[in-house]
Structure formats: structure tokens, C-alpha cells
Amino acid sequence: MPINFQEIYTRIQDIGKGARERKKTLEERRAKVRELLAAYASELDFLRSKVDAAKAADANIRCAVPLEEPLASSHPARGPASDVTLIAADGSQILPDRHAAVQFGLINVGAILLKSNSGAAPQIFTDSQLLFDHELYTETGSVTQDDIEFSRDIAERKKLLELAKEQTGTLIALTDGPVEIWGAKSANEGDYQKTLEQHKSILSQLQSRDVTVAGYVDKPGADLVVRLLELTLLDVEQMKEVRQQHPLRGVTDRWLFSGILKSRERSAVFALQSSSCIRYTGSLSLHFFYLNVGDEKHPSIVRVEIPDWVAKDEPKLDLLHSALIQQCRIMGARPYPYILHRAHEIAVVSFEEKKQIEQMIQQMQLNNQEVLDEISSKQSAKNLAGRMRG
DSSP states (O other): OOSOHHHHHHHHHHHHHTHHHHHHHHHHHHHHHHHHHHHHTTOHHHHHHHHHHHHHHOTTOOEEEEOSSOTTOEEOOOSOOOSEEEEEEEEEEEOOOTTSSSOOEEEEEEEEEEETTSOOOOEEEEEEEEEOGGGGEETTEEOOHHHHHHHHHHHHHHHHHHHHHTOOSEEEEEEESOSSOOOOTTSOHHHHHHHHHHHHHHHHHHHHTTOEEEEEESSOOOOHHHHHHHHTTOOHHHHTTGGGOOTTTTOOHHHHHHTTOOTTOEEOOEEEESGGGGTSOGGGOEEEEEEEOSOSSSOOEEEEEEEHHHHTOHHHHHHHHHHHHHHHHHTTTSOOOHHHHHHHHHHOOOHHHHHHHHHHHHHHHHHTTOOOOOOOHHHHHHHHHHHHHO
């Protein structure tokens, strides 16, 4: 038996004993958030001063920054998004496996282009980049999962730009996840900076083409606005250790805005204070809003990340808002933008496709009289164990 279920069961019983206390603590913290929201929702200058104090103690503090609207603002969708072209891209990857017989990696990007109210079928695109031999190495060693995922994110953005350049009219470009791309922790600093500049160049080119760019975060776990409210509880001494101060931990923005936003409404737009502020500046600085894509009985709060040039353009905001609502309605009871769902379906690489690529590479090696490698003894033992269990 691979898992000691008796130990797991005992631990779960212990966890269960604390359920009542956890519930009580969470309810108290949620009540405090409601109280703070009522007190400070319109005190924007005061809230910004608290963010400035937190930044002085920790420049990488991550929280929302209010702009011009009260924290509890809400906005209904303003009519249908007509005569707009939507582009979405998503990616998947195969990571090199040193225990496999063939060493390779793959970045697969799926994209879809949909012209609203045109009657035309969506156009789909796939870009597949095979990584082999020297492409599996960096200056400091072998490529890592972080390296490949970082390259996948860039490939998605490149595809959006490529398709945008071929279109005219009103364009919306979507990715699943934030607009920001996260630097691989294991990546070479020089490589990261080079790729970051490439990403920013792509964003700037999309801006120059007047494209509305957004990143869609489903079921967000962040506490950006709650963290902003949390700062109001900290005195001068506590602010010096702001990274360790979390009196409202466990309360999420998703919970907060499920009580503020009615179906199809969006929140105020906030600036994002985080370590990315030094990398994304000016028209590329990052903003976000929350959106309720659910119905009256079942709110579904998502976070939509946008660059500054979209945040400051009300017609673009309204169009993006309406387009996302329309896309989510297509998916029915489990609201999610249809165009992102399709991009994901296009991008996914199946196990059978991975095996086919392995066989194609091995056949190429045989044809060129290269020596074929073998799977590791460890993998062989795993395969044998799997057959024996079957």
C-alpha cells in the first residue's frame, strides 16, 4: 500500500477537532473586513498613504492601490460587445525527462480568433516548438520546468501579437492568468531580463495597435484588496514588519466581492502594488478589477488583469467587461470565457501524442545510425510495478 491511510485518517481527525475554532476565527476576520470596508471605502487618500508607508518598509509588498473610485464601487455591463475580434492563446509543454529513452521538450501554443456577430466559424492555430539537443541546456545547466514554462508564456504572447497584426478593427487579446509573466527562479538573470524586455516590447506593440489586452484569473485566491484594508490596522511599529503582519489572513478578495458585486457587475479598477512595479511602468503598469460572471444564486468572482493603457480607457474597459460576460455565458453553469476554453483544448498535448513524438525521434536516430538511449533502471522498475499491479 503506497499510502499509510491510518496515519492520514488520524491526522484528518486531528484537523477536524479544530474546525469549530477555525470557523469562528474566519467569521471574526470577515466581520472585521466588513467593518473596515464600511469605514475606509471612500478614504482613498488615507489608504494610499498606508500603501506608501508599507512600501517604505517593504518595497515588494503586494496589495491593491485605490485609484479614483471607492473600494465598494460596482458597474453593470453596458450593452453587448459587437463588432469586435477576440483573440486568445494558451500553452502547454512537455518537460525533458532524464529517465526517458529520448530527451526532448515541447512548447505547444493553441490560439483562436473569433469575430463576433460575423457568422464566421472561429479560426484556430497551433504552434509547436520541439526542444532537442543543445536547446535543452542553459549557461548554468539543463533547462528546468520554470525555464520552459517561462518560454511558453512568451510564446503565447508572441502568437497574440502575430494574429493581431493581421487584423483590423476593434481587437481584444486574452490570456489565461495574469498579464504579468513570472520570472523563473532558476533562470539565468541575463536570460530573464532579455525575455522580460521581449515581453514588454510585445505589450507595447499591442498597445500601438490599440489592442485591449487582458489576463483572466479564474477562482482567484489573492487578498489584494483585503491586504489594503489590513494595512489600516497596523501602527508605526507593526508597519516596520509589514511582511509578518497578517491579522486578516484567510479572508480573500473573492469572498469580499461576492458580497459586493451583483451578477455581471465589475468592481472599481485598482493599481497593483507588487515587486513588478519596477519592471512594468508607465503605460505597461499593471491594474486589475474583479468581475462577477456568475448568476444571482451562484456568484463567481474572477480577477481581470489589465495594463495601464486599458485601465485608463473607459470605452475599452466597458467593451472588455461586456465581451467577458458574453463569453462566459456561452459556457453555461460553469462560467469561463469560451475562447480561452477553446485555446486550452487546442494547446493540450495528450499522452499518445507525446509517445508518438518519442517514436518519431527514435526513428530519426535509427535512420541516421545514432545510438539509441535506454530508459533508466528506475523507470524500468516503475513500469514493471505498474504492469504487476494491473
